[in-house]
Amino acid sequence: MGLQHVFEAEFSKPTVFLDRNKIMPHYTPQNLPFREEQQATISGIVAVTLRGQRPDNIFIYGKPGTGKTSTAKHVMDELCSFAEKKSLKVKHVYVNCRTHNKKYKVLLKSLREIYPSEPDKAFQGYSAAYLYEKLVSFVRDTQTHLIMVLDELDKVRDLDDLIYSVTRSNDEIQVGGITVIGISNNLLFKDALDPRTKSSLCQQEMIFPPYNAEQLRTILEQRVQEAFAPQAVDSGAISLAAAIAAQESGDARTAIKLLLRAGELADDEKTTQVTDQHVKNARKSVEQEIILEHITVLPEHEKLVLYTIAALTLNRKPLQRLSGEKVEGVLYSGEVYEEYERTAKKFKFNDPVSARWYREYINQLEMYGLIVTTASGPGVKGQTRFIKLKVDALKIKEVLEKEFAG
DNA sequence: CCTCCACAGGAAGCGCAGGAGT
């Protein structure tokens, strides 16, 4: 006995969400507002597979959260399901090159998508050349049109090699073929490519512009309708989320994330209404999350420096300048370094970095916006900098302490 | 005014990992 009520509580917990999945980062909506034109263009290009022709390769460029991946995936799903109905051999694979960042890995992932029933290690241990043969023979033997959607294409190290192989493969195939749809948020990388790679990859080029606030609003309204209970979200909350995202980057993903978090905050409060205040808090919460994520990938000794700053900030009384002015929560650069040396030893990180490099760390931390420094100015002897923490000291201390301990 | 202090940040160089070339 006793546990039933836990489950009951969870089950009947009031929530502002109707279908939480619809607002998760990886959900691909079935209609994408303001991307009709791009969808039509891509569809037009790949539609020639239905008549047995090989489409041009496509290169899609656009900033994060502009719908590149969703659009490409959606068009591919539609194309493949249409082709299936007509029993035409059209297939697509999706590879995210951030994790599959080498030719070998891209080929491996593609084969696994093509043969999902094969065990994971079926293709492991073979050379890239073998995997390539395997892929080509699949296309040739089944006379399939294979479309490879390669997301974050700029992350592939031997891209010239990969593109060269894939385009060359089409020469040995009479019926069917391989088409590449490359996606990237870095336009500059295109110029660094081998000219032949560039010309074959960019047979068709597309640019996805960022969304403006109005468009983001429409997108959010649509998602809210699917994901939240009716009337659960204030229209002011939607507008604010759209405005924040538009101002920051025109990124639909952050806008959606903001609303998801706002909804979670409302649930925590046991409110049935998501207000703009929730969105404001959500923004803070998301920001802090990003900061914390940022911190965990910092170099070990940079974390130690940051930790030292947080620790010193927590037991620091306001500084009384000779001029009588009070400055709150600032630390001397030199004192931080000395304390850092002790801290490093305390946590068994031997040989702390030199004072010179410590200064470099301070500059880094300032660049990341985690601290601010100001010239000491009159009232202090020597030329030094005051260091002030810009983020929550307690949180930083907690997180890093846990990390150093474990 | 000069000197010392307490740093800031440039220059050179070192050891190392990983990519390119063969």
Place this chain on the structure above:
DNA sequence: ACTCCTGCGCTTCCTGTGGAGG
């Protein structure tokens, strides 16, 4: 598979700078 090269993180050394103090 091997060396060669390059970039990176870091140290050492050094010069510069603004204010305090005599």
